[in-house]
Amino acid sequence: MTTISDIENMIVRVGLGDRAAFSSLYDATGAKLFGVCLRILNNRHDAEDALQDVYVKIWKNADRYAANGYSPITWLITIARNLAIDRLRARKAPTSQIEDQPHLATSDPTPEMAVVQKSERARMDGCLDELDPAHATAVRGAYLNGDTYQELADHAGVPINTMRTWLRRSLKKLKDCLTR
């Protein structure tokens, strides 16, 4: 299994211009980052375009990785999610349905990549449970779907300013809960 430390090594080597490390990094992380892009964009073609942008950005910024304070998986996923959402926002005609295409689940050569420790996942879930369900849904919607304030407000049937207040308070509560 490719470990987090392996991935970090690859990133550092990519920062030094190592193309083989870049290729290995793609092999080790591409499916997960594609999953992130696909979740946000709901469109395979767009997600593949986004994935290319993601890895170009990784290639260009890996030399700054060591100084930035991120853990390796977070760094990669954050790049992917942000680029996917940029593309989502730029898209004129939003796709609301997942395209009816069979997608290939990860096949054997692609290693499992745990994003966070199970304990961290459990803590997040626990802290989300402490929120009002509608608020927790909104936080998840923002992260996983790239929903805007307007979209979140529409989904919840509340005015946009109400949603802003919900989110800000919920995020503060989450932070307090997670740093308990």
Added chain:
Amino acid sequence: MAATKPEETQGLPDQMTQAGDQPQDDSALVAEYALHLLDAPARLAFERRLADDAALRSMLVEWDERLVAFADEIDPVTPGAHVKPALLVHLFEPQKRRFGFGLRAALAGLAIVALLLIVVVPQVWNTGGASTYLAEIVAEDRGLIVQAGYDPDRAKLTLDRTAGAAKLGRSLELWVIIDGVAAPVSLGVMPDERIASIDVPARLIPSMILATLAISDEPLGGSPTGAPTGDVLATGVVSSIVN
């Protein structure tokens, strides 16, 4: 490390707060930025602050690290097989990008029986620890497979013909197709031995990396004309660095 003014991050302590927002102004803002909830102008303004404000950057890292737990539930999905090669071409062969069919144009004069471009997953190639580039030169039907290792320091191309052979009374000739050079350049007739190495001429040494190797079917002794005369049977790209 840029210092932040305390009042920017905490708000004035004795000011009446609005719904508890004021004292945690920046923390909420950072979280909203991390979630991508800020509109474009707010996003830009925040990014400008980020550039000079290490404390803000560090808050952002904290929020990204907290929020990434959501990504745990996103399933990996294998992207299409074309994505990676296109990515590598985009990054490492920008000249080839515009002319997606440049390679085909180079080979257009030939009768192409089987054309397959592969970028191989790095394999361990025992050359005593030298830096090696690899190419897998493969025919589409896999009837001819040559594993090649290129050592630029020694200017040697090591060949292992793992499948296929020259036709009776004919020779297999090895060519390198270099970006920007229209005509394939001969590296000579493939040795008879299954495993052999050939010297790469000095002038070709730098051009080999990310070049395409091709094998054609020629009269015994190789092409009489200096250009491929027979079918191109197999190709592969010299890529992948293995130490």
